[in-house]
Amino acid sequence: MKVMDMEDFFSSKVRIKILKTLWQVGELNISGIARRLGVNYETTNKHLKVLENEGMVQHKRFGRIRIYRLNEHSPKTKSVQNLLEVWER
Amino acid sequence: MSPYRSVFKDETKLDINYVPYRLAHRDRELSLLTEFFSFLLRTPEKMTQRVIITGDVGTGKTALCQRFGADITSEANKRGINLRYIHVNCREYRGSLFLGLYHVVSVFQPNFPRRGYSPEELLGILMQILDEQKVHVILALDEFESLVEREGSEAVYKLTRLQETRLNKPERISLICILRKLEAIEHLDASARSTLQSNIIRLERYSELQLMDILKSRISLAFKPLTVPEDTVSLIAELAFSENGNARFGIELLWRAGKYADAEDLDTVAPECVRNAVSSINAVIRKSDATSLSLHEKLLLLGIARFFKQHEKAYVSLAEAEQAYAVACEEFEVEPHSHTQLWKYLRTLSSLGMVETEVSGTGSRGRSTFVSLPRVPAYELEKQLNVLLEEEKS
Numbered sequence: 001m002k003v004m005d006m007e008d009f010f011s012s013k014v015r016i017k018i019l020k021t022l023w024q025v026g027e028l029n030i031s032g033i034a035r036r037l038g039v040n041y042e043t044t045n046k047h048l049k050v051l052e053n054e055g056m057v058q059h060k061r062f063g064r065i066r067i068y069r070l071n072e073h074s075p076k077t078k079s080v081q082n083l084l085e086v087w088e089r
Numbered sequence: 090m091s092p093y094r095s096v097f098k099d100e101t102k103l104d105i106n107y108v109p110y111r112l113a114h115r116d117r118e119l120s121l122l123t124e125f126f127s128f129l130l131r132t133p134e135k136m137t138q139r140v141i142i143t144g145d146v147g148t149g150k151t152a153l154c155q156r157f158g159a160d161i162t163s164e165a166n167k168r169g170i171n172l173r174y175i176h177v178n179c180r181e182y183r184g185s186l187f188l189g190l191y192h193v194v195s196v197f198q199p200n201f202p203r204r205g206y207s208p209e210e211l212l213g214i215l216m217q218i219l220d221e222q223k224v225h226v227i228l229a230l231d232e233f234e235s236l237v238e239r240e241g242s243e244a245v246y247k248l249t250r251l252q253e254t255r256l257n258k259p260e261r262i263s264l265i266c267i268l269r270k271l272e273a274i275e276h277l278d279a280s281a282r283s284t285l286q287s288n289i290i291r292l293e294r295y296s297e298l299q300l301m302d303i304l305k306s307r308i309s310l311a312f313k314p315l316t317v318p319e320d321t322v323s324l325i326a327e328l329a330f331s332e333n334g335n336a337r338f339g340i341e342l343l344w345r346a347g348k349y350a351d352a353e354d355l356d357t358v359a360p361e362c363v364r365n366a367v368s369s370i371n372a373v374i375r376k377s378d379a380t381s382l383s384l385h386e387k388l389l390l391l392g393i394a395r396f397f398k399q400h401e402k403a404y405v406s407l408a409e410a411e412q413a414y415a416v417a418c419e420e421f422e423v424e425p426h427s428h429t430q431l432w433k434y435l436r437t438l439s440s441l442g443m444v445e446t447e448v449s450g451t452g453s454r455g456r457s458t459f460v461s462l463p464r465v466p467a468y469e470l471e472k473q474l475n476v477l478l479e480e481e482k483s
């Protein structure tokens with residue numbers, strides 16, 4: 001899959017909110033993220049796939065449940081974490 | 090009174106959740122428990138263990154288990170063995186296997202979703218987590234009776250025969266089941282019972298002298314030197330002994346007596362403080378008992394207390410109690426539970442000694458249950474429950 005341009009990536013408020021939520025709580029399933037963001041499951045799932053494709057998040061599977069967390073090894077994730085540190089703390 | 094003057098050095102040492110480093114008069118039982126689980130320090134993934142700890146209220150079942158849990162975990166850590174001790178009070182989870190297991194899963198995986206799967210799936214998920222993290226768990230199921238009562242043989246079977254569906258895989262979960270009386274598991278089916286009953290540790294009631302030792306060791310931790318005279322210790326030990334050798338009662342009494350001493354600005358905890366404390370404990374239900382009640386048990390007890398406050402009667406029928414309970418439910422904006430459920434709650438309240446029940450004898454049609462509050466003034470009880478329920482609501 002084609003890697004996203006930075007402008008396209010940061011154009012989505014939902015994606016930023018997902019990253020911020022996972023940065024705050026660590027690990028969460030899709031419904032949990034959707035509930036915290038106030039958006040529906042499908043939208044959350046779609047954006048998580050984008051983030052996963054960018055290597056910024058990763059998931060573990062427990063039966064039918066997928067638990068997402070930030071991929072700490074991704075330089076892109078690290079740069080967003082730095083931004084969050086500056087803006088949110 | 091100066092707010093800074095106190096007989097206490099550290100009153101947290103008298104808290105119900107405090108577990109002392111050394112448990113007086115439980116050395117033998119602690120060694121036995123350690124012996125049962127010694128394989129975990131040598132071959133942690135090769136076998137599991139199941140132990141039952143039984144004994145009356147205040148005989149140190151929970152403290153023994155938690156002391157053991159802390160000791161073995163620290164020893165395992167020193168040896169580089171990944172071992173976790175997890176203590177679950179089944180009654181806090183209303184005897185539900187699902188909620189108990191959910192608590193265990195959330196220890197390893199915080200924010201794990203609460204809905205969308207069965208207890209079996211949850212058990213599978215837990216095993217997956219334990220396999221991934223290569224950890225062995227000692228799961229202590231306190232107040233095991235409530236799990237047995239709600240879930241029956243099926244749940245016990247699932248927990249104890251877990252490994253049979255995982256042949257040749259590392260063994261992960263050992264169980265300690267803590268209960269007051271072994272009769273509680275008698276009605277389980279034979280196969281579930283047989284997996285449990287091989288290792289039983291019975292805790293006998295403490296003698297008066299043993300209670301003295303226990304109180305003295307807590308006094309040295311919680312009170313300033315020379316603030317608790319020998320007479321006071323003897324009096325508390327005697328009272329705790331008359332309460333079936335209940336050490337928890339003795340420790341709570343000690344704390345309350347200390348509070349009375351502070352309130353009266355005394356240098357020492359005089360026997361009179363103990364007498365005041367005893368009358369206050371009998372006037373209301375013990376804090377530890379009342380907080381462990383479920384929401385609907387509290388509401389039922391509140392209904393009963395209000396009935397007695399309004400009527401000059403010694404007994405309330407279950408039907409009348411049910412009406413008063415429904416009013417309490419309405420006040421706290423919860424849906425009342427069914428009659429059968431109330432009957433179970435009443436049995437719990439009765440087994441904790443908060444109410445007494447009596448079934449009508451011959452001379453009347455059918456059988457009715459009558460409830461009384463033998464020791465507790467209804468007014469005080471209502472006040473205490475209102476505080477607890479308001480806390481729970483907020």
